[in-house]
Amino acid sequence: MRRSRKDGDSVDEERDSRRRRIVDSPSSPAEEPLVPYNDDEDDERRVLDHSGGAEEVGRRVETEEEDDDDDDDDDPYGRGSILDKSNRQVEVRRDCPYLDTVNRQVLDFDFEKFCSVSLSNLNVYACLVCGKYYQGRGKKSHAYTHSLEAGHHVYINLRTEKVYCLPDGYEINDPSLDDIRYVLNPRFSREQVEQLDKNKQWSRALDGSDYLPGMVGLNNIQKTDFVNVTIQSLMRVTPLRNFFLIPENYQHCRSQLVHRFGELTRKIWHARNFKGQVSPHEFLQAVMKASKKWFRIGVQSEPVEFMSWLLNTLHTDLRISKKSSSIIDKCFQGELEVVKETQNKAISERKEGGGEHNGALKIMDGATENNNIGTETYRMPFLMLGLDLPEPPLFKDVMEKNIIPQVPLFNILKKFDGETVTTTVRPPARMRYRVTRLPQYLIVHMRRFTKNNFFREKNPTLVNFPVKNLELKDYIPLPAPTKENEKLRSKYDLIANIVHDGKPDEGFYRVFVQRKSEELWYEMQDLHVSETLPQMVALSEAYMQIYEQQQ
Structure with missing residues (x-):
């Protein structure tokens, strides 16, 4: 009996010692903590x-x-030896x-x-x-x-x-x-980029169809024609295109929108594509993410809103510091002098109390106050100019058709002559604009659509404009050049014309663009690309235009 008790005690001691060893020993592989995955790296x-x-x-x-x-x-x-790797x-x-x-x-x-x-x-x-x-x-x-x-x-x-x-x-x-x-990653050398506007050679796709590099159609995924016409227009801006064709120019930028826009630019101008069209799907995904679904697939938007958002976002993402400029500034930025006249409530209240008499003139902080009206003068940069169209007639003619009026481009450009008054409702003010610096590429937008409480209306007024040699100094006063030997460059040539066809909510957009190597005009609507005459460009309902300054 004593021997059996001793044997039992020794067995219990061995079990206790084993338990202590297990507790004191390092954890087994299954119990090791998981290494956190660093997604940022x-x-x-x-x-x-x-x-x-x-x-x-x-x-x-x-x-x-x-x-x-x-x-x-x-x-x-995941504990393999580093030596084996x-x-x-x-x-x-x-x-x-x-x-x-x-x-x-x-x-x-x-x-x-x-x-x-x-x-x-x-x-x-x-x-x-x-x-x-x-x-x-x-x-x-x-x-x-x-x-x-x-x-x-x-x-x-x-x-x-x-x-x-x-x-x-x-x-x-x-x-x-x-x-x-x-095809996966198109590449361009700087010599190839410089020769793009001189190239007259066609390329052939795998299916045997011919296409022009830079004149390829863009796939309309679902109501994305407003994106397609904007992209096709910007592809005619030579400095912008050359900048995005070489990825080293923006490799410091972490914005997905910038890199997707660069990829799309290289695919449009690539001469070895397997097919004669490009799908902007990746670029649209980056647009949806960057705009927080303001612009998205399946919802129609206006090209002027998309153009304004895209240029401002690219400028913000490309610049290194807040005071530095970008390729967007160098191409499109001009300057306006704005004179703003507003009704001054403080003066009118003092007048009612008998404080000041009529005709008093007061100057403070660059603004003047005269006869209850406060005048403020300041300068502001712009990327595009918005032009107001005259109101169409309300009544029909003898043939039971609405009369479609026509207006010269120079008449609606008078808004920026420094004398024409533009009235704003909110806030109530009288504005006068004068151009103080012209950009290298001038974007002009005709305000065709107006929205009231009931529906959206379209102004069908035709704008007569020259395709070549638009001379601005004959119609709006321009500042003298700052340098002595510098000439005032005020002549512009049209390079892109965006057009809207159909009803306000059911229509579609197309664009006329110029091919510089042969000075030919092409009409582009999504995947359809066809050559057209310069006379046909001026017969359409222009919505937005890009003019290039003559050098």
């Missing part, structure tokens, strides 16, 4: 590489992501037996780079056989699974532009795939 790497960062950074990030994919299979706890290399081959399965007809890189299964935008590959997007290339990734299920073996990394064969996992280095890389 990955986003920063992706933006750096996307905006033209060093190739070494891109390679390092890619190998880390790929190693993560592979390590998920071999090491479920650094020594792991991807085999590179010049020949691949599956290159003949690549189908360029189905490749479309205009849409967002998201995996079609996981909807993730990290480490996304495009299948060059069916055109779908899949994430990763490790043994548990969606691209690897697709290669086994569908028998599609050639994939391209949408960020690093490297091509791989799955499930074998080797990299393909074949120059025959360079045309796909150029």
